[in-house]
Structures are given as structure tokens and as C-alpha cells.
Amino acid sequence: MITAIPIRKAEIMPHQWVSRALPSRRCPRISAWCFLDYLHQEKNNESNEHFGINVAPHPHIGLQTFTWMRQGSIVHEDSLGNHSVINPHEVHLMTAGRGIVHTEVSPNFLDKAKEINLTEIESLQFWLALPKEKEAIPPTFKRYPHLPHFEHQGLAIHLFMGEFLNHNANIPSHVPLMGADITVSTTETKTETHTLPLNKEFEYGIFLTHGKLNINQDTYEAHQFLVLDKALTELSFTAEKGSKFILIGGSPVTEPIMMWWNFIAHDQQTIEEAMNDWEHYPSSRFGKVNHPEPAIPAPPLTANLKVR
Ligand code: MN
Numbered sequence: 001m002i003t004a005i006p007i008r009k010a011e012i013m014p015h016q017w018v019s020r021a022l023p024s025r026r027c028p029r030i031s032a033w034c035f036l037d038y039l040h041q042e043k044n045n046e047s048n049e050h051f052g053i054n055v056a057p058h059p060h061i062g063l064q065t066f067t068w069m070r071q072g073s074i075v076h077e078d079s080l081g082n083h084s085v086i087n088p089h090e091v092h093l094m095t096a097g098r099g100i101v102h103t104e105v106s107p108n109f110l111d112k113a114k115e116i117n118l119t120e121i122e123s124l125q126f127w128l129a130l131p132k133e134k135e136a137i138p139p140t141f142k143r144y145p146h147l148p149h150f151e152h153q154g155l156a157i158h159l160f161m162g163e164f165l166n167h168n169a170n171i172p173s174h175v176p177l178m179g180a181d182i183t184v185s186t187t188e189t190k191t192e193t194h195t196l197p198l199n200k201e202f203e204y205g206i207f208l209t210h211g212k213l214n215i216n217q218d219t220y221e222a223h224q225f226l227v228l229d230k231a232l233t234e235l236s237f238t239a240e241k242g243s244k245f246i247l248i249g250g251s252p253v254t255e256p257i258m259m260w261w262n263f264i265a266h267d268q269q270t271i272e273e274a275m276n277d278w279e280h281y282p283s284s285r286f287g288k289v290n291h292p293e294p295a296i297p298a299p300p301l302t303a304n305l306k307v308r
Contacts, residue, residue, distance in 0.1 A: 001229035003027070004220055007207075010037065013296075015050040021207045021225040022126075023259070028308040030205040030227070031250025032175050034063075034257065034264070035127035038209065043119045052106025052121055057295040059286045060096035061274045062135040062257075062264035064128040067092040067104075068160050068181065068246075072121035075110060078102040079287030082141045086123075091144040091160055093171060097130065099274065099285045100139035101295070124207075124246060129257050131174050132266045144171055153194045154186025162250075165197070177250035178202070184211065184243040196235045196247070204228040204235075204249040211243025256307035261298050268305050275301055 005027055010020040022036040023029060043051045053074065067074070069086045076084045076092055079101040086092045094102060108118050130137070148159045148167040159169045162178030169179075178199070186192055198204060206213070206226040213220045215237045220226055222243075228235065235247075258265050265271045274285075281295050282288035 001231075002215060002218070002220070003227040005225045005227065007038070007223045007225060012037070013053070013055055016053050016055070019223065022205075023308065024225070027205065027225065027227050029129070029253065029257075030203055030248050031177055032128045032173070032253050033126050033177070033179070033205070033248045033250065034129045034259070034308075035125075036207060036225075036248075037125045038123075038207065039125070040122045040209070041120070052108050052118070053104060054106065054109040054293070055104040055296075056293040057101050057103050057281075057289045057291050058262055059099060059101045059274070059278050059281070060094070060262045061099050062130050062266075062270070063096050064130065065092070065094045065096070065102075066126040066128055066161070068124045068126075068179070070122040070124070070181070072118055072123070073107055074121075074123060075105050075107060076102060076141070077105075077289050077291070078139075078141055079282075079289050080139060080141060084141070084143045086143065087145070089147060089149065089158055091147065091171060093142050093144065095130075095137065095140045097135070097137035097139045099277070100141075101281070101286050101289050103289050103291050126179075126248070127264065128173070128177075129253065129264050131253075132255055134174055135265060135270070144169075151185070152196075154184065154192060155194055155196075156183040156185040157181070161248075173250075175251050175253060176202070177248075179246070179248045182245055182247060184239045184241055186241060191238055193236055193238055198228070198232055198234055199249065200233055201251060202249040203230055203252050204232070204247065207246040207248075209244050209246070211240050213243060213245065214238045258305040258307055260301055260305055271305060272301065
């Protein structure tokens with residue numbers, strides 16, 4: 001049994017669009033993976049002024065941002081003083097904890113005069129909810145440039161989190177998680193069946209970005225998020241060559257969370273305090289990031305937040 005959920009569009013900055021796969025009403029999260037934005041842009045012509053992203057200073061609390069890059073690069077700067085460029089098949093893991101401010105900018109925005117040969121940008125940004133007892137830990141940032149990639153049954157697999165098929169990404173997490181970027185690379189017939197093992201303690205989701213997957217008698221098209229039934233012990237499928245999907249999983253998280261804008265907490269008061277502190281940026285809580293454009297204001301919080 002698989003639940004297929006269509007992906008919706010979200011405008012993260014004016015003219016800067018992403019596809020939002022998580023959360024959705026029918027799938028608020030997969031384990032601690034509680035947010036997923038997919039950015040994919042191809043440059044059509046030289047004067048494509050909205051190519052890339054330029055996300056001005058904004059804060060986070062109570063979560064980790066987990067960025068996986070497929071194509072192109074993005075420059076991260078934060079209020080701890082980190083300046084880091086993420087390249088294909090690398091991870092940027094930023095733990096917001098009690099509070100951090102960052103910017104995420106394509107290199108072409110940083111130096112418009114410089115000739116930058118960037119024609120395609122493709123990345124995924126997840127958020128991981130921190131457990132309640134760790135929601136206010138000190139902020140940290142780390143880049144992971146060397147992650148496992150391997151072949152398995154005609155699949156090219158990049159592992160970006162946890163253990164899978166006897167490989168380990170060696171990125172620490174607060175609950176057991178896995179995450180892999182999988183491309184169907186087989187040269188065999190498209191009726192070849194691929195089988196991936198699933199951990200019976202985990203729940204799983206698939207974000208299909210390219211091609212089609214045939215699972216049992218059903219065909220799933222790209223730009224859908226598939227929630228796998230918890231009873232599945234393996235995933236068997238056929239697919240055309242070049243199909244690509246992200247498989248994420250982890251131990252079920254039962255602790256309810258609240259999300260508002262860029263904040264995650266376990267009660268409304270914590271969110272309200274962060275909103276107030278962000279109004280006074282830069283502050284002792286939300287230190288400064290230098291950026292040519294002003295910080296992004298938070299949308300007003302006028303209602304009681306629902307737990308998810
Ligand atoms: Mn952010």
C-alpha cells in the first residue's frame with residue numbers, strides 16, 4: 001500500500017519558486033524529516049535574471065536544516081560566522097537549536113560581474129525536528145563533503161543519511177534516520193525488478209523527481225511524494241532508466257510539534273518568544289549575517305498553532 005501525494009509550489013522569496021513535498025495534510029512528516037523543499041532550475045537564456053536563489057537573512061529555531069545538493073552550488077553564511085559552499089553530492093547540516101540566522105545564495109547572485117558558468121541548480125532542503133529536550137541546544141553548522149555512493153542492482157545510490165546496504169553516511173542524528181538519492185542506471189530491460197531492503201522499525205517516504213516508478217501494479221509519475229505502508233519489509237519496483245527518487249526513513253516520532261514560518265517548537269510560547277526576538281534582529285539570540293538585502297520579516301502569528 002502506497003499513498004501518493006502531489007507536490008505543491010511555494011514561493012520562498014519573490015520570483016524564487018520551489019516544490020514543497022513535506023509537510024502535507026496527509027503526511028506531516030516521515031520520522032524527524034518534517035519539511036522538504038525541492039529546488040530545480042535550468043537556465044533558459046543568458047538574461048534569466050531570476051535564475052538561482054537569493055534567500056536573505058532569516059532565523060530558525062528548534063530544527064536542523066539538512067541540504068543535499070544534486071547540481072550547482074549554494075553559498076551558506078550564518079550568524080556563527082560560517083561561510084561554506086555546498087557542491088553536488090554534499091550535505092550542509094545546520095542545527096538551529098535555540099537560534100541561528102543564515103543566508104543561502106547562488107554564486108551568480110553574489111558576484112554578478114563575474115562570469116559564473118552555472119546552468120542548472122538542483123537541491124533538496126529538509127528540516128529535521130529536534131526532540132523537545134534538545135530544541136534549545138546551541139546552534140552549530142557542518143559541511144559533509146564525502147558521502148558514500150555505490151551501485152546496487154542497476155541503481156546508482158548516494159547515501160546522505162544513516163545506514164543502508166552496508167554503507168554508512170556517518171552524519172549524527174537525534175533519532176535513527178536514513179536518506180538516499182537513487183538513480184535507475186541499469187542498461188538492462190525496463191522490466192528488470194529492483195529490490196531495496198527496508199528496516200521494519202522505520203517509516204519511509206519517497207520523493208520521485210524524475211521518471212516513473214512501477215510498484216506492484218501501479219505506476220507513479222514524477223513530482224509526487226509516496227508514503228510507504230509501514231508493513232513493507234522491502235521495496236520492489238521497475239522503472240525506466242534515468243528515473244530518480246529520494247528515499248527517506250526513520251524511527252517514528254510521536255512527539256507533537258508546532259511549526260510556524262521558520263520555527264519549530266513544542267509549545268506556542270516558544271514560537272512567540274522567537275517571533276518577538278526576531279523583530280529585534282540583530283539581537284543576542286539572533287546574531288547578524290552580513291547581506292546586501294534586508295532580513296526577511298516573519299508573517300504575523302494571529303492564531304493558535306496546531307500541533308502536528
Ligand atoms: Mn533557512
